[in-house]
Amino acid sequence: MTNFTPAELAEHLKGGLLSFPATAFTPDFEFDEPTYRDHVAWQARYDVAGLFAAGGTGEGFSLTPEENARVVRAAVAASRPEVPVLGSVGGWTKNAVANAQAAEAAGAEGVLVMPPYLTECSQQGLIAHVGAVAEATRLPLIVYNRANAVYSADTVVTLADRYENFIGFKDALGNIEQLAKVTAKAGDRLFYLGGLPTAETYALPLLQMGMSTYSSAMFNFVPEFALEFYRDVRAQDRTAVVEKLKRFVLPYLEIRDRGKGFGVSIVKGGLQAIGRPVGPVRPPLHDLGAQDLEDLKALIAEAGVAPAADHEKVLA
Numbered sequence: 001m002t003n004f005t006p007a008e009l010a011e012h013l014k015g016g017l018l019s020f021p022a023t024a025f026t027p028d029f030e031f032d033e034p035t036y037r038d039h040v041a042w043q044a045r046y047d048v049a050g051l052f053a054a055g056g057t058g059e060g061f062s063l064t065p066e067e068n069a070r071v072v073r074a075a076v077a078a079s080r081p082e083v084p085v086l087g088s089v090g091g092w093t094k095n096a097v098a099n100a101q102a103a104e105a106a107g108a109e110g111v112l113v114m115p116p117y118l119t120e121c122s123q124q125g126l127i128a129h130v131g132a133v134a135e136a137t138r139l140p141l142i143v144y145n146r147a148n149a150v151y152s153a154d155t156v157v158t159l160a161d162r163y164e165n166f167i168g169f170k171d172a173l174g175n176i177e178q179l180a181k182v183t184a185k186a187g188d189r190l191f192y193l194g195g196l197p198t199a200e201t202y203a204l205p206l207l208q209m210g211m212s213t214y215s216s217a218m219f220n221f222v223p224e225f226a227l228e229f230y231r232d233v234r235a236q237d238r239t240a241v242v243e244k245l246k247r248f249v250l251p252y253l254e255i256r257d258r259g260k261g262f263g264v265s266i267v268k269g270g271l272q273a274i275g276r277p278v279g280p281v282r283p284p285l286h287d288l289g290a291q292d293l294e295d296l297k298a299l300i301a302e303a304g305v306a307p308a309a310d311h312e313k314v315l316a
């Protein structure tokens, strides 16, 4: 039983920042449920509009279908009613359908459709893939425009016309021409969210493209800073946004760009830095090196962005 209709969920999500919690693993890479629940409960205490379990930052691509369902169940149990949980569906169509049905059974309010697998996808194939998920669940769904899943404006409109539970378009390509076409053609029928790596970097310009919100990976470990940043973006306070970009986001990108896949690893590094470790990333990702972690700790301290209650631990 969901609490939100598709339209209500879209309205709710587009009005606030979106959290993509990291998935906790033990040192031998098993799902660490108690630590994950604790992390999700902490994230949900803040004023976020929604929580996407097993997303990209949550290493959903590394989870078995059983683990994916367990992660979503744990997130639903640890969140609060005001912060709806959405699951992530990925891989081949049968797998994506199974993920969606498991998310529904777990009490999620919606799902994010991740790009499928290795091969590139035709528009016809994407319509069939998303259509199969939309028909297999009553949950509202959002498509993730990224990697091998690039949705043309016509495909987006076709899906929106066919499936009432298709509610949102998340973008990680930043192709302005594509976004202009999608947002102009689909209009208010959908809501739009930014999902480029370290989405804060692009948040202000993408607001102009109709993206009222975005997925914040850094919200995992600097939630107060991420929320202030979001408020500045929504207020279109360019001076405040640029100040925050210079103080924290741009130096953070410099550390993130030292390694492939560090967009996820740096989030787990950040959690370690603030004294809330959630374990390692799963291979083929790898964790930050010792120097990277030291530099991140120093940056968090110098920029004054550590969460209030954990400030002393960062400075120690």
Ligand SMILES: O=C([O-])C(=O)C[C@H](O)[C@@H](O)C(=O)[O-]
Pocket: 020, 055, 056, 057, 058, 194, 195, 196, 197, 198, 199, 200, 214, 215, 216, 217, 218, 263
């Ligand atoms: O699935 C995900 O974790 C993402 O959407 C990617 C990140 O959250 C991205 O937006 C970021 O790094 O801020």
